[in-house]
Amino acid sequence: MKSAKFSLGQVVATAGALEAIENASQTPTEFLVQHAAGHWGELCVEDQEANNEALKTGARLLSVYHLADDTKIWIITEAADENGQREATTILLPSEY
Template identity: 55%
Template sequence: MLTANKKLFELGQVVATPGALAALENNGQSASEFIHRHQSGDWGDLCEEDKQANQEALESGDRILSAYRLEDGTRIWIITEADRSSSCVLLPSEY
């Protein structure tokens, strides 16, 4: 269920790792564009099974993961914790 401006869940405290911040800066991109996509149900570059797991997590309260590619191809993840207390922007290697 992709909705451009609808917030499907709470993000909690939003944080980012140093690696993700550096990658975003190197690409001239903002974390906020990806956070908005994440919160509105645009899960990015995930397989159908992971997208379905996110849809189910909206109801069950499980963790939500999105994956995106920056302009230079660098992958970033956004993970919102199951209790919705926090969301983290990170590189997969920092997980």
């Protein structure tokens, strides 16, 4: 991804999130691109600041988006390991957390 601020690692999604995205006639990629670029979606200022700090420290990253039909999805990228690598990013519904 061109403007990515961090590596997503392996991308996975829950069945519920994939179904919701498909039902809204959207694709996971449009949200993953925003997430990787540091556009955190609908987070409060404190959570946006926490994500921006996590870019420096390697902590977990969270983005929140609403689909076209107003369904909320989360994208979570796991904290970096001791080598600074982020292993996985998960797309899920809040109810699946």
